[in-house]
Amino acid sequence: MYEIKKQIIRYRIENDLTQKELADRIGTKQSAISRLENDDYNPSV
Template sequence: MKTTKAGVKLDDVKAKLLEDPEFKDEYNKLKPRYDIISQIIEVRKSMKMTQEELAKRAGTRKSNISRLESGDYNPSLDFLIKIANSLGKDVHIDIR
Protein backbone atom coordinates (compact mmCIF):
# COMPACT_ATOMS: atom_id res chain seq x y z
CA MET A 1 0.00 0.00 0.00
CA LYS A 2 1.44 3.35 -1.05
CA THR A 3 1.16 6.23 1.43
CA THR A 4 1.24 9.87 0.51
CA LYS A 5 1.76 12.92 2.63
CA ALA A 6 -1.11 15.31 2.98
CA GLY A 7 -0.61 19.02 2.40
CA VAL A 8 1.23 21.22 -0.01
CA LYS A 9 4.83 22.25 -0.42
CA LEU A 10 5.83 25.71 0.74
CA ASP A 11 7.68 26.36 -2.51
CA ASP A 12 4.50 25.62 -4.48
CA VAL A 13 2.46 28.03 -2.36
CA LYS A 14 5.16 30.68 -2.64
CA ALA A 15 5.35 30.33 -6.43
CA LYS A 16 1.57 30.69 -6.72
CA LEU A 17 1.50 33.76 -4.47
CA LEU A 18 4.36 35.40 -6.38
CA GLU A 19 2.21 35.37 -9.51
CA ASP A 20 0.25 38.25 -7.93
CA PRO A 21 2.18 41.49 -8.75
CA GLU A 22 1.06 43.24 -5.55
CA PHE A 23 2.14 40.30 -3.39
CA LYS A 24 5.42 40.01 -5.29
CA ASP A 25 6.20 43.70 -4.75
CA GLU A 26 5.58 43.46 -1.00
CA TYR A 27 7.54 40.20 -0.79
CA ASN A 28 10.53 41.82 -2.48
CA LYS A 29 10.39 44.79 -0.10
CA LEU A 30 10.49 42.52 2.97
CA LYS A 31 12.90 39.87 1.66
CA PRO A 32 16.14 41.54 2.87
CA ARG A 33 14.77 41.82 6.41
CA TYR A 34 13.69 38.18 6.52
CA ASP A 35 16.97 37.03 4.97
CA ILE A 36 18.86 38.68 7.85
CA ILE A 37 16.49 37.22 10.43
CA SER A 38 16.94 33.75 8.92
CA GLN A 39 20.71 34.10 9.10
CA ILE A 40 20.60 35.17 12.75
CA ILE A 41 18.37 32.21 13.68
CA GLU A 42 20.54 29.77 11.71
CA VAL A 43 23.77 30.94 13.36
CA ARG A 44 22.24 31.03 16.85
CA LYS A 45 20.87 27.49 16.48
CA SER A 46 24.12 26.16 14.97
CA MET A 47 25.84 27.44 18.13
CA LYS A 48 23.17 25.64 20.22
CA MET A 49 22.39 29.00 21.83
CA THR A 50 18.99 29.96 23.24
CA GLN A 51 17.36 33.32 22.67
CA GLU A 52 18.00 34.07 26.33
CA GLU A 53 21.72 33.34 25.99
CA LEU A 54 21.94 35.57 22.92
CA ALA A 55 20.09 38.33 24.75
CA LYS A 56 22.57 38.17 27.66
CA ARG A 57 25.53 38.32 25.29
CA ALA A 58 24.00 41.29 23.46
CA GLY A 59 22.98 43.13 26.61
CA THR A 60 19.28 43.09 25.78
CA ARG A 61 16.14 41.23 26.84
CA LYS A 62 14.98 37.86 25.52
CA SER A 63 11.74 39.51 24.38
CA ASN A 64 13.75 41.72 22.01
CA ILE A 65 15.42 38.67 20.46
CA SER A 66 12.06 36.92 20.19
CA ARG A 67 10.46 39.91 18.45
CA LEU A 68 13.44 40.21 16.10
CA GLU A 69 13.32 36.54 15.14
CA SER A 70 9.54 36.57 14.64
CA GLY A 71 9.74 39.60 12.33
CA ASP A 72 7.64 41.73 14.70
CA TYR A 73 10.44 44.23 15.22
CA ASN A 74 12.14 46.56 12.78
CA PRO A 75 15.69 46.59 14.17
CA SER A 76 18.14 49.42 13.79
CA LEU A 77 21.42 48.76 12.03
CA ASP A 78 23.19 49.26 15.38
CA PHE A 79 21.05 46.54 16.97
CA LEU A 80 21.77 44.12 14.11
CA ILE A 81 25.49 44.80 14.44
CA LYS A 82 25.29 44.16 18.21
CA ILE A 83 23.46 40.86 17.63
CA ALA A 84 25.91 39.77 14.91
CA ASN A 85 28.90 40.60 17.11
CA SER A 86 27.31 38.64 19.97
CA LEU A 87 27.26 35.65 17.61
CA GLY A 88 30.90 36.23 16.64
CA LYS A 89 29.87 37.56 13.23
CA ASP A 90 30.03 40.83 11.29
CA VAL A 91 27.37 42.62 9.25
CA HIS A 92 28.13 43.34 5.59
CA ILE A 93 25.79 45.39 3.44
CA ASP A 94 25.87 45.50 -0.34
CA ILE A 95 24.03 48.12 -2.33
CA ARG A 96 23.37 46.90 -5.86
Protein backbone atom coordinates (compact mmCIF):
# COMPACT_ATOMS: atom_id res chain seq x y z
CA MET A 1 0.00 0.00 0.00
CA TYR A 2 2.93 2.33 0.70
CA GLU A 3 3.98 2.16 -2.95
CA ILE A 4 0.53 3.30 -4.11
CA LYS A 5 0.63 6.25 -1.72
CA LYS A 6 4.08 7.17 -3.01
CA GLN A 7 2.91 7.03 -6.61
CA ILE A 8 -0.14 9.21 -5.94
CA ILE A 9 1.98 11.85 -4.23
CA ARG A 10 4.64 11.70 -6.97
CA TYR A 11 2.03 12.02 -9.73
CA ARG A 12 0.42 15.00 -8.01
CA ILE A 13 3.74 16.80 -7.53
CA GLU A 14 5.05 16.08 -11.03
CA ASN A 15 1.82 17.38 -12.56
CA ASP A 16 1.60 20.39 -10.20
CA LEU A 17 -1.85 19.36 -8.94
CA THR A 18 -3.52 20.08 -5.65
CA GLN A 19 -5.35 17.29 -3.87
CA LYS A 20 -8.61 18.91 -5.01
CA GLU A 21 -7.52 19.03 -8.66
CA LEU A 22 -6.48 15.38 -8.61
CA ALA A 23 -9.73 14.40 -6.91
CA ASP A 24 -11.75 16.24 -9.56
CA ARG A 25 -9.82 14.46 -12.33
CA ILE A 26 -10.52 11.01 -10.95
CA GLY A 27 -14.05 11.68 -9.72
CA THR A 28 -13.61 11.63 -5.97
CA LYS A 29 -13.39 14.10 -3.10
CA GLN A 30 -10.30 15.93 -1.89
CA SER A 31 -10.72 14.28 1.51
CA ALA A 32 -10.28 10.84 -0.09
CA ILE A 33 -6.96 11.91 -1.61
CA SER A 34 -5.87 13.35 1.71
CA ARG A 35 -6.68 10.08 3.47
CA LEU A 36 -4.77 8.07 0.85
CA GLU A 37 -1.71 10.27 1.29
CA ASN A 38 -1.89 10.09 5.09
CA ASP A 39 0.50 7.58 6.69
CA ASP A 40 -2.04 6.72 9.40
CA TYR A 41 -4.67 5.58 6.88
CA ASN A 42 -4.62 2.03 5.54
CA PRO A 43 -7.37 1.51 2.96
CA SER A 44 -8.43 -1.86 1.66
CA VAL A 45 -8.07 -2.36 -2.05
